[in-house]
Amino acid sequence: MPKTVLITGASSGLGAEMARQLAALGYDLALCARRTERLEELRDEILSSSAGRRIEVRALDVTDDDAVFDVFATFASEFGTIDRVVINAGLGKGAPLGTGRYDANRETAMTNFVAALAQAEAAMQIFRAQNAGHLVMISSMSAMRGMPKTLTTYAATKAGVAHLAEGLRMELAGSPIKVSTIYPGYIASEMNDRLKKKPAFMVSTRDGVTAMVAAIEKEKPSARVPVWPWSVLGTVIRNAPLGIVRRLV
Secondary structure, three states: OOOEEEEEOOOOHHHHHHHHHHHHOOOEEEEEEOOHHHHHHHHHHHHHHOOOOOEEEEEOOOOOHHHHHHHHHHHHHHHOOOOEEEEOOOOOOOOOOOOOOHHHHHHHHHHHHHHHHHHHHHHHHHHHHHOOEEEEEEOOHHHHOOOOHHHHHHHHHHHHHHHHHHHHHHHHOOOOEEEEEEEEOOEOOOOOOOOOOOOOOOEOHHHHHHHHHHHHHOOOOEEEEOHHHHHHHHHHHHHOOHHHHHHHO
16 A cells, blocks of 8 residues: 655645655655645646556645644545655745844744644644654755854754754654654755855755655655765854854855
């Protein structure tokens, strides 16, 4: 019987590409996002090339706590079991603190951290009832260190979700419930496609997600992806003096 993966923020970018690649590996999919028309297009696209897969889609604004719990529970009821939940939905808005854009920073904090907490709560209710499952938290290489300017709030939220996942991993060590934290480096997506200057080491959505899926499939406790150069740069960013980090980012 195929295993089922639930992915939030699946209508575009990394979430949509994860759906494509996981379907190709034989998984059934529970996909949710705000833009249901894109989810339906993605479902039709995947089914045209991965016959035999089961794909269910639901509208979900992850900042609506009640909706998160309802959608996750509905998927679990429909499929009978949820084997993996990928907490992927996120937002990249941000501005330097104190420049009058608290609204943007708050929206990022609520979407990337508080909503991720709700998703983790809903997923863990399912996994504890099953006594099995794999929780995947999508963090960011920016979580390695505090970041300046427009990245300050974003990086803080990604560090926060990484700590949520690590706390769960410590609690659940040795149990049938596994927890992975994925730290993507620069991967092309809707979140960064409007950047005037592309960062160094940016890879395509497909290549970046291939590295993410490989780490997820191995159920690694944590993974910096793609491995090169981020396994090395992550250590530099985490440990180097702030002056050096500032020049790197």
